[in-house]
Amino acid sequence: MTTSVSPSRSGEIAENIPFLRRYARALTGSRESGDQYAAATLEAILADPSIYDGDYSNDIALFRAFHLIWTSTGAPVSSTPTDAETSLARSAQAHLNKLTPNTREALLLNTIEEFSSEAVGQIMGIGTDEAARLIDTAFQEMSRNTAGRILIIEDEPIIALDLEHIIEDMGHRLTGIARTESDAISLADADPDFDLILSDIQLADGSSGAEAVNRLQETHGPCPTIFITAFPERLLTGEGSEPAFLIPKPYTEQQVRSAVSQAMFFASTETLTA
Numbered sequence: 001m002t003t004s005v006s007p008s009r010s011g012e013i014a015e016n017i018p019f020l021r022r023y024a025r026a027l028t029g030s031r032e033s034g035d036q037y038a039a040a041t042l043e044a045i046l047a048d049p050s051i052y053d054g055d056y057s058n059d060i061a062l063f064r065a066f067h068l069i070w071t072s073t074g075a076p077v078s079s080t081p082t083d084a085e086t087s088l089a090r091s092a093q094a095h096l097n098k099l100t101p102n103t104r105e106a107l108l109l110n111t112i113e114e115f116s117s118e119a120v121g122q123i124m125g126i127g128t129d130e131a132a133r134l135i136d137t138a139f140q141e142m143s144r145n146t147a148g149r150i151l152i153i154e155d156e157p158i159i160a161l162d163l164e165h166i167i168e169d170m171g172h173r174l175t176g177i178a179r180t181e182s183d184a185i186s187l188a189d190a191d192p193d194f195d196l197i198l199s200d201i202q203l204a205d206g207s208s209g210a211e212a213v214n215r216l217q218e219t220h221g222p223c224p225t226i227f228i229t230a231f232p233e234r235l236l237t238g239e240g241s242e243p244a245f246l247i248p249k250p251y252t253e254q255q256v257r258s259a260v261s262q263a264m265f266f267a268s269t270e271t272l273t274a
Contacts, residue, residue: 012058013045019113020062022246026108026262027070041066056122063109063123070105102126103138104262110135111258112247139257148195148264151175153184153212154228155204159249163198166256172196181207181215188216196263197225198256224263 017038025034044065045052051065102124109120110131121131150172154160160177168174175194178184180203188194197216199209213225230249245263247255 009049009052013042013052013062016059016062017042019059020066023063023108023113024066026112026245026259027105029262037066037069040069044069060115060119060122063113063115064125067105067123067125100134100137100141103134103141106131106134107138107258108262111252111254114252114255139261147171149173149175149193150196150198150260151184151187151194151216152177153181153197153199153203153209155179155200155202159200163256166253167198167260170257170260172260178212179203180205181209181212184209184212185215185219188220192220194223196260197223198260199225199227201227201229226259226263 020041021035021038023034024037025031028034028037041062051068052061053064054061056064105124106120109115109123110117115123117132117135118128120135121128124131126134147170150167152160152163152167152174154163154177160179164174164177175191176187178187184199197213199213201209203209203212210227213227217223217225224245226245226247228247228249228251245259247259
């Protein structure tokens, strides 16, 4: 017989749902698939509250429950994609098949969600040393398998310069840096051969990085995009269109490296309505 989830536990779970969705979307490369996994996790907890293990902190307990669902299915949830999305998904899966099993999960948990190697091991059901090994392996393999041209949309010069140094150190090339929406449109029109967009949300003149990305994709076609914001929880409400790849401000170099490498695996991105 199953028991209901207590109100206090429901509140604990709700606090971490935005971050679980962020992780699930990055892991699957899709807002829709990621949200399906997050929803399946909540349904599983409601059906069997024991999988939300009270011996761990609230966030680890929720992510552990997610991983029980993730490992039981063995592949991202698929919806009904368009012909183009089907082709892109197949291409992404071909890349993913080259990676050592479990490395992406460990990398994302460590860099995007900022879990320690010990916590990653607890979530994935492995030892701390094994979790650390998976994280190191993921960085090595992704750096070998992803390289391209990146367009940065960022109005703060110091941050833009820092992002430029990080992506060039990873082996990518910079298409250009735009400080406003109009700058981004002009850069893309002059040099449309970019493979990824790294964009702030709020730009110098009050324009929207999200709207700039939407316009670029309307003109130049789908492109993986990573949004950067000081308030990621505001963009992960489950309402309307939301980004698949998102990193917080202030960010760490590892977070940028992980997000860029992950996004390069997926050739479609979810647009964000400003």
